[in-house]
Amino acid sequence: MFTRKFFSLKELGDVFSLIDIYIQPNLDKQCASSGTLSFALGAGKPIIAFEFVHALEALADGRGIIIPSRNNDALVEAMLDLAAKPELRRQLAAKALTYGEETFWPKIGKKYYELFTSVVEKKLSKIAS
Secondary structure, three states, X not given: OOOOOOOOHHHHHXXXXXXXXXXXXXXXXXXXXXXXXXXXXXXOOOEEEEOOHHHHHHOOOOOOEEEOOOOHHHHHHHHHHHHHOHXXXXXXXXXXXXXXXXXXXXXXHHHHHHHHHHHHHHHHHHHXX
């Protein structure tokens, strides 16, 4: 499915519920963030991505397949590999979902809150003593 529009969160959820394999053909190797890549991780989808900053981090440790940018042969090979290996798709999907759940904004926000609270409490205890 190719489209040139922004989707609402509901529309994104609907689209991602239909996806078997998510392909991120980002051509900007310096791209630090991709909302749809994050969404695919959170949806627990097996992912193939061209090499870029966010993908290198997010898909490390076997959470997805990273291929060289603009390498159509590598893209086709990765797609055929996933199509032929349902167990690999399941493994990638499970790892993606686990990572996606850990990087879900409310969890990250809670970690920041806990860190900031800890720092403030340490400062206050030093001031009080």
